[in-house]
Amino acid sequence: MAARALIQAIPISGIPEVRPGDSVASLIRAALRKSRLRLLAGDILVVKHKVISKAEGAVARLDGVNPRPKARRWAEKWGRDARVIELATQNARGVIRMKNGVLITETRHGVVCANSGVDLSNVDGGTSAVLLPTDPDGSARRLMAAVRRARGLRIPVIIADSFGRPWREGLTEAAIGVAGLEPLRDFRGQVDPHGYELHASAEAVADELAALAGLACGKLERIPACIIRGFRYQPGRGGAHKLIRPAEKDLFR
Amino acid sequence: MAARALIQAIPISGIPEVRPGDSVASLIRAALRKSRLRLLAGDILVVKHKVISKAEGAVARLDGVNPRPKARRWAEKWGRDARVIELATQNARGVIRMKNGVLITETRHGVVCANSGVDLSNVDGGTSAVLLPTDPDGSARRLMAAVRRARGLRIPVIIADSFGRPWREGLTEAAIGVAGLEPLRDFRGQVDPHGYELHASAEAVADELAALAGLACGKLERIPACIIRGFRYQPGRGGAHKLIRPAEKDLFR
Numbered sequence: 001m002a003a004r005a006l007i008q009a010i011p012i013s014g015i016p017e018v019r020p021g022d023s024v025a026s027l028i029r030a031a032l033r034k035s036r037l038r039l040l041a042g043d044i045l046v047v048k049h050k051v052i053s054k055a056e057g058a059v060a061r062l063d064g065v066n067p068r069p070k071a072r073r074w075a076e077k078w079g080r081d082a083r084v085i086e087l088a089t090q091n092a093r094g095v096i097r098m099k100n101g102v103l104i105t106e107t108r109h110g111v112v113c114a115n116s117g118v119d120l121s122n123v124d125g126g127t128s129a130v131l132l133p134t135d136p137d138g139s140a141r142r143l144m145a146a147v148r149r150a151r152g153l154r155i156p157v158i159i160a161d162s163f164g165r166p167w168r169e170g171l172t173e174a175a176i177g178v179a180g181l182e183p184l185r186d187f188r189g190q191v192d193p194h195g196y197e198l199h200a201s202a203e204a205v206a207d208e209l210a211a212l213a214g215l216a217c218g219k220l221e222r223i224p225a226c227i228i229r230g231f232r233y234q235p236g237r238g239g240a241h242k243l244i245r246p247a248e249k250d251l252f253r
Numbered sequence: 254m255a256a257r258a259l260i261q262a263i264p265i266s267g268i269p270e271v272r273p274g275d276s277v278a279s280l281i282r283a284a285l286r287k288s289r290l291r292l293l294a295g296d297i298l299v300v301k302h303k304v305i306s307k308a309e310g311a312v313a314r315l316d317g318v319n320p321r322p323k324a325r326r327w328a329e330k331w332g333r334d335a336r337v338i339e340l341a342t343q344n345a346r347g348v349i350r351m352k353n354g355v356l357i358t359e360t361r362h363g364v365v366c367a368n369s370g371v372d373l374s375n376v377d378g379g380t381s382a383v384l385l386p387t388d389p390d391g392s393a394r395r396l397m398a399a400v401r402r403a404r405g406l407r408i409p410v411i412i413a414d415s416f417g418r419p420w421r422e423g424l425t426e427a428a429i430g431v432a433g434l435e436p437l438r439d440f441r442g443q444v445d446p447h448g449y450e451l452h453a454s455a456e457a458v459a460d461e462l463a464a465l466a467g468l469a470c471g472k473l474e475r476i477p478a479c480i481i482r483g484f485r486y487q488p489g490r491g492g493a494h495k496l497i498r499p500a501e502k503d504l505f506r
Contacts, residue, residue, distance in 0.1 A: 007469050009260040097504045104504065112420040121454070125447040162456070166419055166505035167365035168427070169498050170437045170457030172464070184423045193475050194378040201374070201472060203415070204423025211425070211464035215484055216260050219454060222446050231468055245422050251350045251357065252419035252505050 009216035010037065010227040018050075018224075020057040025146030027051075028225055037227070039147065039155055044233060046158045046213035048224040049176055050122055050130050052139045058131040059123065060087055074098070084118050087129055091116040096253055107132060110244045111176060112253075113163045122219075132161065136177025137239050144179040156180030156233060159240075160210035162219075166252065173214030175206035175240050182236035183207075183243050204243055205233065262469035263290060263480040271303075271477075273310040278399030280304075281478055290480065292400065292408055297486060299411045299466035301477040302429055303375055303383050305392045311384040312376065313340055327351070337371050340382055344369040349506055360385060363497045364429060365506075366416045375472075385414065389430025390492050397432040409433030409486060412493075413463035415472075419505065426467030428459035428493050435489035436460075436496050457496055458486065 014031040018024065024047065032038065039045070053059060067075065067086035075082035078101030085103060089095075092105035096112055105116045109132065117132040133139045140157040147155045159177030164170075175183060183206035187198045209228055216226040247253055267284040271277065277300065285291065292298070306312060320328065320339035328335035331354030338356060342348075345358035349365055358369045362385065370385040386392045393410040400408045412430030417423075428436060436459035440451045462481055469479040500506055 006264075007262040007465070009465075011259070099504055100502070102504060121449055121451055122445045123447060123449070125449045165457075167498055167503055168457065168460070168496050170455045170460065170496060172425075172457050172460050174421070187472055190473060192375045192473055194376060196374055196376070196378045198374055198472070202423045203467065203472060204418075204421065204425050205468065207421070207423065207425050208464040208468050211461040212260070212262075212468065214456065215458065215461050215465065219440055219451070219456060220443060220445055243421050243423060245420055249353070250420060251352055251355060 005230045005232070007212075007231050008229040009212050010229060011216045011223045012037065012225040012227065013221075013223050015051065015222070015224055018054040020055065020059070022055045023146065024051055024055045025143055025150065029150060039151055039153055039227065040229065041153055042229065043153075044156045044158065044181065044209060044228040044231065045143070045147065046160055046209060046226050046228060047143065048213070048217060049117075049133060049136065049159050049161045050119075051224045052133045052136070052143075052159055052177075053130045054123075056133055056139065058133050060129050060131060062127055062129060081120070084115055084120065084129060087118045087131070088115040091118065091131060106253075109136065109176070110241065113161070117161055117176075132176065133159065137179065137241060138177075140177035140179035140238060140240075154180060154235075156235070156238065158206055158209055158213070160213050162214060173210040175210045175243060178206045178238035178240045178243075180235065180238050181206070181233040183238065183240060185234060205231075206240065206243060258483045258485065260465075260484050261482040262465050263482060264469045264476045265290065265478040265480065266474075266476050268304065268475070268477055271307040273308065273312070275308045276399065277304055277308050278396055278403065282403060292404055292406055292480065293482065294406055295482065296406075297409045297411065297434065297462060297481040297484065298396070298400065299413055299462060299479050299481060300396065301466070301470060302370075302386060302389065302412050302414045303372075304477045305386045305389070305396075305412055305430075306383045307376075309386055309392065311386050313382050313384060315380055315382060334373070337368055337373065337382060340371045340384070341368040344371065344384060359506075362389065362429070363494065366414070370414055370429075385429065386412065390432065390494060391430075393430035393432035393491060393493075407433060407488075409488070409491065411459055411462055411466070413466050415467060426463040428463045428496060431459045431491035431493045431496075433488065433491050434459070434486040436491065436493060438487060458484075459493065459496060
């Protein structure tokens with residue numbers, strides 16, 4: 001019942017184009033220094049997955065992709081890039097829907113999203129595709145550890161990607177990697193101000209934090225990271241895999 | 254490519270329990286005054302739907318609900334409250350899934366969500382259920398108009414509810430009513446910093462703003478509204494219906 005505090009999202013500008021092998025932690029540190037920003041205890045760092053993927057080399061040149069006939073036929077029918085469909089299939093554990101030109105897959109991480117997260121935007125103008133990081137929770141943990149080494153602060157890290165949703169138009173940013181905070185805030189068994197016990201309530205705070213980063217970073221402004229300040233998160237190991245509903249509980253596969 | 258600004262979410266505390274016929278605008282105005290907060294040009298007001306529903310009388314006493322045999326049997330099988338299932342069915346245009354104790358419906362507004370949004374929490378301890386407002390876009394427009402009359406400012410309004418998602422655990426706050434801003438930011442045809450033209454990108458900014466309100470308001474703290482400051486929204490008429498994917502484009506009905 002404590003009063004809630006102001007929450008701030010501070011965009012981190014000045015992060016240059018990321019290349020394979022770059023240290024995202026160093027690039028963020030340099031950008032913060034240039035902007036005269038400092039990470040403070042209690043802050044959360046949200047980073048768009050593309051800078052992580054690029055730094056880790058999770059990028060594929062499209063001219064090296066040779067689509068199978070099935071991918072080629074389907075792409076042609078729906079006016080899609082067959083190489084993206086091929087990469088999406090290669091990076092999928094299974095296909096959830098493939099219809100009306102829309103390909104929804106379950107990635108190797110268990111995330112359900114369009115095209116296995118394979119994306120041509122914000123890379124190099126259409127010659128390469130960015131893939132999802134191999135292990136986004138691991139990437140988040142490594143970035144958190146690097147910040148801790150450099151600054152001596154325990155700053156939780158969220159790695160975000162934008163996803164579509166069934167039934168709703170538009171993309172929203174969601175968490176695909178989480179370190180240092182509990183991605184779900186569980187209210188079950190707690191009692192509301194009227195004495196009613198909450199039964200089915202857990203809040204996907206990591207996804208809401210990612211959504212806020214979506215607002216703060218934008219899509220075209222080369223701002224791939226932000227600081228979220230003032231949100232009283234629940235410290236924890238993290239793990240975006242906790243945000244993935246187990247297949248047996250899911251009604252939409 | 255302009256630098257992005259800081260975004261702030263300021264919780265509005267001190268809003269009392271809302272009763273049918275109350276003016277939400279007046280209650281918010283009084284709460285702001287007590288907290289020495291002022292709405293400024295550029296602010297967005299996000300309000301949880303429950304205060305709107307209560308003010309508009311969209312509340313049902315559970316002892317007046319007489320569940321049909323089918324609702325009764327299904328509720329008993331899954332350990333659910335039959336009266337909630339009955340109310341959800343009465344307030345639905347159709348059932349999307351009814352399985353494993355989970356009821357997903359399409360409401361009369363076209364929103365797809367659990368139990369048609371019927372909810373027992375944060376009402377009166379379990380004797381009444383809150384329904385969705387009859388016309389949340391209209392409610393948002395009326396609240397915006399009331400703020401304009403009182404303060405002379407054009408403040409967009411979002412009415413938020415928390416929804417589950419297929420494939421992902423936890424609830425996130427989403428926009429069910431929008432006035433004064435474009436709920437979707439359309440990037441199609443725009444060019445990224447690498448010269449690549451975006452094809453399928455629209456950002457559901459109203460849902461991301463609602464998600465931020467979820468973080469700022471919490472679930473147990475009697476903070477049913479917040480001010481979002483610093484987000485450069487696109488002014489427009491609004492309309493949360495724009496966030497609803499037309500059935501013929503949807504792959505998950």
